[in-house]
Amino acid sequence: MAGVQKGSAVLAKKDKQSSRIYRVIYAIFSGIVGLIFNIRVINAQNEPDEGGFLVCANHVSATDAVVIAYAFRKHQIRLMAKKELFKIPVLAQLIKLLGAFPVDRSGSDVGAIKGAVAMLKEGKCVGMFPQGHRYVGVDPATTPTKNGAALISTRAAADVVPVYIWRKNNTFRIFKRTYVIIGEKMPFADMAYDSEATGEYKRITDKIFVRVCEIGAGFDPKGAKK
Numbered sequence: 722m723a724g725v726q727k728g729s730a731v732l733a734k735k736d737k738q739s740s741r742i743y744r745v746i747y748a749i750f751s752g753i754v755g756l757i758f759n760i761r762v763i764n765a766q767n768e769p770d771e772g773g774f775l776v777c778a779n780h781v782s783a784t785d786a787v788v789i790a791y792a793f794r795k796h797q798i799r800l801m802a803k804k805e806l807f808k809i810p811v812l813a814q815l816i817k818l819l820g821a822f823p824v825d826r827s828g829s830d831v832g833a834i835k836g837a838v839a840m841l842k843e844g845k846c847v848g849m850f851p852q853g854h855r856y857v858g859v860d861p862a863t864t865p866t867k868n869g870a871a872l873i874s875t876r877a878a879a880d881v882v883p884v885y886i887w888r889k890n891n892t893f894r895i896f897k898r899t900y901v902i903i904g905e906k907m908p909f910a911d912m913a914y915d916s917e918a919t920g921e922y923k924r925i926t927d928k929i930f931v932r933v934c935e936i937g938a939g940f941d942p943k944g945a946k947k
Contacts, residue, residue, distance in 0.1 A: 782893035
């Protein structure tokens with residue numbers, strides 16, 4: 722028991738140190754990131770004051786993790802990222818500093834799911850892309866989704882913050898305008914999760930991603946520039 726408690730204390734200390742490093746990096750580089758990616762955050766007031774929520778966004782580019790990290794000023798968003806990214810020199814270190822953690826997309830990654838649930842229960846914030854893959858130049862509303870968002874949200878009883886990443890023609894270009902639109906929090910209670918019903922994970926994932934797409938469909942970049 723003493724060994725377990727000691728191990729937990731070490732992990733907690735490492736996480737605290739990681740968060741401090743993240744805040745330093747954010748303070749130094751956020752301005753540069755915002756300039757290079759030409760990011761404008763819409764409805765920043767929708768970012769909750771309290772942590773322990775799940776961020777769900779559409780997925781267009783490998784830069785989306787950095788864009789979401791920039792958009793959320795109050796919290797460090799720990800994003801689930803495909804394990805292959807952690808094998809790329811420099812990029813692997815960068816996404817680790819952002820708080821990302823690997824997920825095996827080839828199957829059901831139980832370890833990643835348990836880790837995400839544990840972080841949410843501890844009051845940390847987790848981010849993921851319900852589509853599971855990047856879809857470039859495609860309307861997100863027409864793409865399939867995976868059920869990880871619902872699985873994680875229900876197991877952690879976590880609220881969801883829907884986010885839409887808007888780029889012209891759903892394509893990333895450096896220095897071209899990227900809008901990050903933060904939607905209103907979707908309370909877990911509103912998901913009406915029924916553990917005895919079938920198809921609940923798909924229903925809830927669809928509910929979340931439909932909301933993400935609605936945010937994008939109702940966005941007018943011309944109006945946002947005024």
